[in-house]
Amino acid sequence: DTGVSQDPRHKITKRGQNVTFRCDPISEHNRLYWYRQTLGQGPEFLTYFQNEAQLEKSRLLSDRFSAERPKGSFSTLEIQRTEQGDSAMYLCASSLWAGLAGDPYEQYFGPGTRLTVT
């Protein structure tokens, strides 16, 4: 399977615990995005990387959230001191930017990690 992969697929944690999610993008894609989706809503942007550089962060990304993409390949999203409001599907997407004007920016999503904070 050459699509975007995410691990774990499901995570149940107690309030106050830290959790870390991993995303492996499509191999040739140099852009990687994290989104969060709650029931009945569309995905909301959290942050994005071009290669290893984190170029944009949403105001939704509080200080408890941190993301890395150390070698420009896989990425991790860590949530510290989880709260019940963090319960959501965390989605990773990737795209290819070839440096050309008019690039399509088509983003392909992984299966997501469903987080439940009890």
Added chain:
Amino acid sequence: QKEVEQNSGPLSVPEGAIASLNCTYSDRGSQSFFWYRQYSGKSPELIMSIYSNGDKEDGRFTAQLNKASQYVSLLIRDSQPSDSATYLCAVRGAGRRALTFGSGTRLQVQP
């Protein structure tokens, strides 16, 4: 006003009919427009992209864009029960890399 607005539905159509899904957006400088299909409990799947005014056809799907009216639509011809899903409209705003999504329209195709 939400940046990307969609009717939540459900939109119910009989099998074989044309389903018409609509989306409006507020950022007049938006450049790229996408339709994703999302089955319950699954992640969004890209089905169409459109970048210039007019129609773009791909199989049973046609995307329509009118930048002057800030309106994008998706037509699904010969609707099948397997098309029953939530359809998300996504827009890339001016100067942005991230997508802004609507809340989705739930489509039900009745056999």
